[in-house]
Structures are given as structure tokens and as C-alpha cells.
Amino acid sequence: MSVIETRDLTYTYPGVTKPSIEEVSVTINKGDFVILTGPSGCGKTTLCRCFNGLIPHFYNGDLEGKIEVAGLNVVDHQIHQIARHVGLVFQNPENQLFALSVEKDVAFGLENFAMPRDEMRKRVDWALQMAGISELSERPPHELSGGQQQRVAIASVLAMQPDIMVLDEPTSFLDPVGAEKIFEVINELNKKLGITIILVEHRLDLAAKYANHVIVMNKGKIALTGSPREIFTSEEARLIGVGIPKATKLYQHLKKHGIRLKAVPVTTEETADLLREILKND
Amino acid sequence: MIEVKDLYYTYPTGLEALKGISLTVNDGEFLAVMGQNGAGKTTLVKHFNGLLKPTKGEILVDGVSTRDVSVAQLARNVGFVFQNPDHQLFSETVEEEIVFALRNFGFEKAVIEKQVDWALNLLDVTQYRKTSPFMLSGGERKRVALASILAWDPQVIILDEPTIGQDHQQKEKLQQFILQLNAQKKTVIVVTHDVEFVAECSPRVILMSQGKIVVDGTAKKILTNPKVLAQASIVPPQITQIFLELADLGLPTDVIDVHEATKILLNRLRKRS
Numbered sequence: 279m280s281v282i283e284t285r286d287l288t289y290t291y292p293g294v295t296k297p298s299i300e301e302v303s304v305t306i307n308k309g310d311f312v313i314l315t316g317p318s319g320c321g322k323t324t325l326c327r328c329f330n331g332l333i334p335h336f337y338n339g340d341l342e343g344k345i346e347v348a349g350l351n352v353v354d355h356q357i358h359q360i361a362r363h364v365g366l367v368f369q370n371p372e373n374q375l376f377a378l379s380v381e382k383d384v385a386f387g388l389e390n391f392a393m394p395r396d397e398m399r400k401r402v403d404w405a406l407q408m409a410g411i412s413e414l415s416e417r418p419p420h421e422l423s424g425g426q427q428q429r430v431a432i433a434s435v436l437a438m439q440p441d442i443m444v445l446d447e448p449t450s451f452l453d454p455v456g457a458e459k460i461f462e463v464i465n466e467l468n469k470k471l472g473i474t475i476i477l478v479e480h481r482l483d484l485a486a487k488y489a490n491h492v493i494v495m496n497k498g499k500i501a502l503t504g505s506p507r508e509i510f511t512s513e514e515a516r517l518i519g520v521g522i523p524k525a526t527k528l529y530q531h532l533k534k535h536g537i538r539l540k541a542v543p544v545t546t547e548e549t550a551d552l553l554r555e556i557l558k559n560d
Numbered sequence: 561m562i563e564v565k566d567l568y569y570t571y572p573t574g575l576e577a578l579k580g581i582s583l584t585v586n587d588g589e590f591l592a593v594m595g596q597n598g599a600g601k602t603t604l605v606k607h608f609n610g611l612l613k614p615t616k617g618e619i620l621v622d623g624v625s626t627r628d629v630s631v632a633q634l635a636r637n638v639g640f641v642f643q644n645p646d647h648q649l650f651s652e653t654v655e656e657e658i659v660f661a662l663r664n665f666g667f668e669k670a671v672i673e674k675q676v677d678w679a680l681n682l683l684d685v686t687q688y689r690k691t692s693p694f695m696l697s698g699g700e701r702k703r704v705a706l707a708s709i710l711a712w713d714p715q716v717i718i719l720d721e722p723t724i725g726q727d728h729q730q731k732e733k734l735q736q737f738i739l740q741l742n743a744q745k746k747t748v749i750v751v752t753h754d755v756e757f758v759a760e761c762s763p764r765v766i767l768m769s770q771g772k773i774v775v776d777g778t779a780k781k782i783l784t785n786p787k788v789l790a791q792a793s794i795v796p797p798q799i800t801q802i803f804l805e806l807a808d809l810g811l812p813t814d815v816i817d818v819h820e821a822t823k824i825l826l827n828r829l830r831k832r833s
């Protein structure tokens with residue numbers, strides 16, 4: 279069942295002539311874990327803004343084509359109606375945080391839901407804990423480091439438990455262990471609660487193992503879509519400049535020298551298993 | 561040469577961010593400072609150009625204590641590209657941004673013009689000459705910040721988290737660029753938690769955790785030591801992880817590079833057949 283469907287979506291920001299996304303047609307199904315990637319400036323953030331209705335309701339400009347999210351026509355519904363279904367973690371967390379304390383920022387979205395107070399309390403505590411920032415709850419967000427702010431932005435969206443989570447480069451400031459923990463949390467929400475995930479990410483070696491689908495954009499258009507395996511072995515993806523995980527690169531180098539692994543590995547574990555097989559049988 | 565002698569630093573808030581750091585960075589060296597968020601990496605490198613002064617201990621840059629010279633004097637030799645370029649850029653156009661420092665250092669007009677052209681071209685931002693830095697994307701702003709520093713040709717270049725927010729191709733370009741600077745005998749100090757980037761550049765690495773240096777050595781030695789990396793919230797590069805999993809088959813466990821990995825596997829398979 280599709281939860282996001284766009285047809286020939288074209289959008290031009292006000293005051294510019296060139297569209298930032300052009301004729302984008304994508305289908306995202308319920309429970310998908312999608313990685314959206316592509317060179318800087320290719321339109322990833324712009325497309326994310328369409329998914330939660332910021333475009334066209336907050337950014338004016340010119341939107342053409344069709345977009346339906348959670349069964350709602352985005353153009354005909356207001357932002358708060360769409361927000362019940364879609365949570366967006368902004369690329370730049372500073373733009374998302376405005377309350378006087380971390381806790382208030384995380385509770386903000388829930389206040390519009392008319393949720394009982396103790397239920398709200400539980401949700402906020404849970405979200406803070408999942409994002410690893412329980413001890414920061416009283417701190418003003420604008421005094422925190424970039425990495426800590428990113429965690430707050432993630433917690434704010436987690437608290438809402440939306441059907442669809444869109445995360446725009448959510449862990450760029452975090453150290454590798456910190457980033458991995460966040461990806462694990464997102465993955466758990468996806469696998470256990472069936473929350474649809476759209477993750478914008480360049481570091482595919484960290485994120486690839488969680489995804490079932492990859493969308494590559496280039497110059498405002500959808501360039502490629504497919505499974506991680508298909509995308510990472512595609513020559514086109516390499517030419518566009520997608521950062522192929524080292525595991526897949528190793529597979530390709532070996533293949534060039536006449537050594538074929540049984541399957542295309544995407545993760546560390548898969549690669550180790552496939553190598554073990556040929557090293558033993560040889 | 562930068563000599564750090566038993567450096568302690570406490571922020572005005574009372575937070576002790578550095579707890580006894582000793583380190584020597586030689587001229588022409590390429591050093592990566594790695595470690596978890598909040599380890600004190602930025603605090604440490606801010607001491608190298610005098611932005612912060614030690615609470616205890618001292619820093620000598622070419623033999624002179626940073627306590628005895630101003631940031632402006634130090635800047636001539638030590639250029640610093642901030643983690644967030646917004647903290648650095650303030651001019652109305654990209655060009656003025658670059659001209660500003662050069663004028664402050666008292667360069668002549670003709671030299672300034674030449675250096676500006678050179679730096680804009682080098683970092684591929686010539687087309688934004690008359691644009692406000694704030695109209696540019698994060699990655700472009702970072703390149704402008706770097707251009708403005710390279711324009712006055714400092715001996716030491718410090719980059720704080722240069723790969724954040726850069727896409728794959730920009731990262732590769734940056735990597736080539738840094739290696740090129742280093743080949744020209746510049747001292748390059750990069751603060752980063754990007755292991756794949758470090759694995760490809762292979763600099764000397766210091767690993768920090770909680771205000772201290774945990775270990776100091778080659779990229780190959782440190783990135784292949786998962787125990788030590790874990791103390792600093794760093795995960796080994798993917799190639800290293802694969803080889804660590806296969807250690808029981810007698811493969812080496814100190815591999816960080818995909819080309820080296822390919823060679824080792826080919827040798828092993830050929831020997832057997």
C-alpha cells in the first residue's frame with residue numbers, strides 16, 4: 279500500500295526561474311525504509327519539504343503535478359493535518375528548535391494532539407531516552423552543541439510517533455557510535471511499529487543495511503531507484519557520485535580480478551560471510 | 561612546529577574540557593584529531609591559533625608561547641576553518657570576505673588581487689565572487705571560508721569537521737585538496753569523526769576522549785584497534801570490520817584500505833589454487 283505518491287511533481291521556489299525538482303514521480307509503500315541520496319543541491323531537501331506540506335503551504339512558489347501523502351492530497355490539506363501523519367527532522371536542527379527547554383521543544387507537537395498530560399509525559403520521556411538526551415531535558419536548545427541539537431530534533435519527531443518519518447541528514451554532527459545508535463532506534467521503529475522511514479543520507483556505509491529501497495536524485499530529477507544492491511552496483515550511480523559502501527566496492531574490485539562472490543554484499547556481515555565461503559572452499 | 565605542554569583548559573562555566581594534553585606537531589605533518597562528540601577536539605585546536613589560552617600548561621608555536629602573541633599575529637601562520645562557517649563569514653560578498661584578511665595583514669593591492677583570483681579559482685567559487693556568502697549552500701560556504709584562509713598562505717591549516725554536510729564527490733575533492741596542501745609541505749590538522757575519510761587520507765591520528773589523548777599513532781594502527789576506538793565512540797572503517805570478522809582464517813587484521821584488501825584476498829586465493 280503506498281503512503282506517498284507523487285506524479286510529475288515540479289516545484290520552483292519564489293523568485294527563481296529554474297525548478298528545484300522536476301517531474302518527480304515516486305511511490306513509497308507503507309513500512310518501507312527508503313534512503314534518499316544524490317549530490318548536494320539535487321533537490322533532496324526540497325522533496326522532503328513537499329512530503330510534509332511545507333511546500334506549498336509555507337514556501338510559496340509554483341507547484342505542479344500531483345502529491346498524495348497518507349491518502350491526503352497535500353495541496354488541499356493544511357499543514358497541521360499532514361503533520362499528524364508525517365514528521366520531518368530538518369537538515370539544520372537550529373531551524374527546528376525554538377522552545378526555552380529541550381523538554382518543551384519535544385512536547386510542543388503533542389500539545390496540539392489534545393493528549394492526556396500523563397500520556398504526554400510518558401511520550402516525552404520515552405523520546406528523550408531513545409534519542410539519548412534524558413539528562414538535557416531542562417537545558418535551552420540554543421546552548422547545545424550541533425550534535426545535541428540534532429538529537430533534540432529527532433526526539434521531537436519521535437515523540438509524535440508519526441506514520442511516516444522523514445529525516446534529512448539527521449546525524450551529520452554525531453560521532454559514529456552516536457549515529458549508529460540513532461539509526462538503530464529508527465530501524466526499530468520501522469521494523470517493530472511499521473513506521474515508514476525516508477532517510478536522506480550520504481554515508482551509505484553506515485545506513486545501507488537498514489534500507490530496502492534507495493532513491494537517487496540528480497539535478498532535480500529522480501535518476502535511479504532500486505534495492506541497495508541494485509543501486510550500489512550500478513555504473514550510473516557511480517557516475518552521479520553516490521558514495522558506494524566500501525563492502526560493495528570490495529566486491530567490485532574482486533570481480534574485476536575474476537573473483538566472483540555469490541551475491542552482492544551491502545553490509546559488513548554479508549561481505550565477511552561471502553568471503554569466508556570462498557576462502558574456505560578454495 | 562606546535563608544541564603542547566601539559567595543557568589544561570577550563571571554560572568560564574567551570575567545565576574542565578582539557579585535562580593534561582601533551583603533543584608535538586611538526587612542520588609539514590598531517591594530523592587527524594578524532595574522538596567522540598564533546599571530547600575536547602575543538603577546544604584543543606582553538607589553542608593552536610590562540611583563540612583560547614591555556615588555563616594551565618602552554619602552547620609554543622615556532623617556539624613562541626601563544627600567551628605572548630595576539631590571535632591576529634598568530635593567524636598569519638595558523639589559519640583556522642571553523643566547524644560552522646557562519647561563525648567566520650561576515651562580509652557582503654565572497655570577494656570582500658577574502659580581501660578583508662589580506663588587507664589586514666597589510667598586503668599590497670596588486671598582491672591582494674592576485675591572491676583573491678587564485679583562491680577563488682582554487683576552491684571553485686569564482687562564479688560566486690559578487691554573491692553574499694549567506695546565499696550559498698553549507699558546502700559552498702565552507703569552501704569560501706577555506707579560500708579566505710588559503711589566500712594569505714599560512715604555514716599551518718586547521719580544519720574543524722570539514723566533511724560534515726559534504727556529499728561524496730565534494731568529500732573526494734576536499735580529500736585531494738588536503739593531500740595536495742600537505743604535499744606542498746603545509747602542516748594540516750583536521751578535526752573529524754569521519755573514519756572512511758581518515759582511512760583514505762592515512763594521516764597521523766590522535767584519539768581523544770574526555771579531555772585527554774587516548775592514543776597517538778598512524779591511521780593504520782589506530783583505526784584497526786577496535787578496543788581503543790570504542791573508548792572514543794569511533795567505529796572502525798568497513799574494510800577493517802570485515803577483516804576483523806575473518807581473523808580466525810589467518811587474514812591480517814590491520815587493513816583499512818579497499819585496494820590493499822583486494823590485493824591480500826587475491827594473493828590468498830591464488831596461493832591456494
Ligand SMILES: Nc1ncnc2c1ncn2[C@@H]1O[C@H](COP(=O)(O)OP(=O)(O)O)[C@@H](O)[C@H]1O
Binds near residue numbers: 320
Ligand atoms: N528557499 C530556497 N529558495 C530558493 N532556492 C532554493 C531554496 N532552497 C533550496 N533552493 C535551491 O534548490 C535546489 C535544491 O536544493 P535542496 O533541495 O536544498 O538540495 P539538497 O537537499 O539535495 O542539497 C538548489 O539549487 C538550491 O539552491
Ligand SMILES: Nc1ncnc2c1ncn2[C@@H]1O[C@H](COP(=O)(O)OP(=O)(O)O)[C@@H](O)[C@H]1O
Binds near residue numbers: 575598601602
Ligand atoms: N563555550 C563553551 N562554554 C562552556 N563549555 C563549552 C564551550 N564549548 C565547549 N564546551 C564544552 O567543552 C567540552 C568539549 O567541547 P568541544 O571541544 O567542542 O568538543 P568536540 O569538539 O570534541 O566535540 C564539551 O563538554 C562542551 O560541552
Ligand SMILES: [Mg+2]
Binds near residue numbers: 322323324369446
Ligand atoms: Mg539538503
Ligand SMILES: [Mg+2]
Binds near residue numbers: 601602603643720
Ligand atoms: Mg568540535
